[in-house]
Amino acid sequence: MKSEKGCPFCREDVIQIVKSAPPASEGLQVECDNCGARGPVYENKEEAIAGWELGIFGEEGRLRRS
Numbered sequence: 001m002k003s004e005k006g007c008p009f010c011r012e013d014v015i016q017i018v019k020s021a022p023p024a025s026e027g028l029q030v031e032c033d034n035c036g037a038r039g040p041v042y043e044n045k046e047e048a049i050a051g052w053e054l055g056i057f058g059e060e061g062r063l064r065r066s
Helices: 045-054
Strands: 015-019 028-032 056-058 061-063
Touching: 015 045, 028 045
Parallel strands: none
Antiparallel strands: 015 028, 056 061
């Protein structure tokens, strides 16, 4: 699948949804097919994609490396 914004680290846009691996909490993450970067862990695919595309909430709103 493709990411609208691309990976925040390598800028490639091909991603996949994967199950998180310990020691992370159990859930789903987006993983970059190029560099292996992973997004935040969420309960479902839609939230995982939104977390990857938009970033996670911090004290000052959404945080995403660009």
